[in-house]
Amino acid sequence: xxxxxxxxxxxxxxxxxxxxxxxxxxxxxxxxxxxxxxxxxxxxxxxxxxxxxxxxxxxxxxxxxxxxxxxxxxxxxxxxxxxxxxxxxxxxxxxxxxxxxxxxxxxxxxxxxxxxxxxxxxxxxxxxxxxxxxxxxxxxxxxxxxxxxxxxxxxxxxxxxxxxxxxxxxxxxxxxxxxxxxxxxxxxxxxxxxxxxxxxxxxxxxxxxxxxxxxxxx
Numbered sequence: 001x002x003x004x005x006x007x008x009x010x011x012x013x014x015x016x017x018x019x020x021x022x023x024x025x026x027x028x029x030x031x032x033x034x035x036x037x038x039x040x041x042x043x044x045x046x047x048x049x050x051x052x053x054x055x056x057x058x059x060x061x062x063x064x065x066x067x068x069x070x071x072x073x074x075x076x077x078x079x080x081x082x083x084x085x086x087x088x089x090x091x092x093x094x095x096x097x098x099x100x101x102x103x104x105x106x107x108x109x110x111x112x113x114x115x116x117x118x119x120x121x122x123x124x125x126x127x128x129x130x131x132x133x134x135x136x137x138x139x140x141x142x143x144x145x146x147x148x149x150x151x152x153x154x155x156x157x158x159x160x161x162x163x164x165x166x167x168x169x170x171x172x173x174x175x176x177x178x179x180x181x182x183x184x185x186x187x188x189x190x191x192x193x194x195x196x197x198x199x200x201x202x203x204x205x206x207x208x209x210x211x212x213x214x215x216x217x218x
Contacts, residue, residue, distance in 0.1 A: 001179055004057070004187035006167065008035045008046065012190045013053050019193070024056035026109070026131075026167065026187040028087070029063055044080055051081040059109045059129075061087035062097075070097040078106045085109050085128060090118045095125045102126025109165060119151040123160040129185065134178070135168035144168070149181040156182075172196055 002023035005016045008031040016022045027050070037046050047060050058081070062073045070093060074086040078101075086101060087109040088094045098108045102125060109129040110122035114137060122130045132151055134144030148166050155162060163184035169175060172195030178186045 001183060002056075002185040003193060004059075004165070004185055005190060005193065006031070006169070006187040007189065008032050008037065008050075010046075010049060010053065013050060016190050016193060017054055021193070022054060022056065023185070024058060024083075024187075025050050025054050026059040026087070026165075028061045028111070044077070047077070047080055047084065051083045054083070056083065057085045057107070057129075058083045059085045059087040059111075061111065062089075065089070065091065065093060067093040067096050067100075070094065071100055074101055074106065074108075087111050087131075088127075090122060095121050098122060098125040098127050102128075111167070113151075114147070116147070116150050116154060119162075119164075120154065123155060123158075123162040127162050129163050129165040131165045131167040131187075133168035134166055134174055135170040137168075138170070145174070145177040145181055148178060148183050152182040152184075172198075 003021050004024040004026050005013055006026045008027045013025055032043055037043050050058050060077045062070050064070045064073050077086050078084050085107045088097050089112045090110050098110055101108050107128040109131055110127040111131045113119050113130050113132045119130045132147045137144035152164050165185040165187060166178040166183040167187050169186055169188040169192055172192050175186050175188055175192055
């Protein structure tokens, strides 16, 4: 499974990349705003900075909801760098835009997916990735991981090439559950990725090894 980090924070992206396990980055307007990045020019400069750090796919989201504007914005984003994947919301004009982009070799990430039906339309339109939002479904007492599992099952059965990119990951347990559900990618906060390292037996085992070494070697 691929690991993407879900942030616009350059320091966190660098730290995740230095772990040697980072495959890409996802961003959105909310994450850009969180970092205080304002204006189209500054945001596009920021995408380029991210692409300089990570040698993998970088999802850059359109903010338009009209087909024509999505196409214009998406083409501009895709032209910034070969790593850019155009992130498009799962709405009617978004599906049309994904079809347009796929026919022209522009990779896409269909975002804000909350049902199998939406994931089906995204795949038929030729999306590179589809992003079911795990945490947001859990927030309304639905089962986000089960949606991931169902989409994986559907894509496997019908042999769609669209990759399932599990998004809105809240914790390390979500990552493990995405692995078990067969997700192709999980996009996560840095803390959730680093949480995979933690285990009390690792800590106690290391402490024992170091203590034994010190006892023998002084």
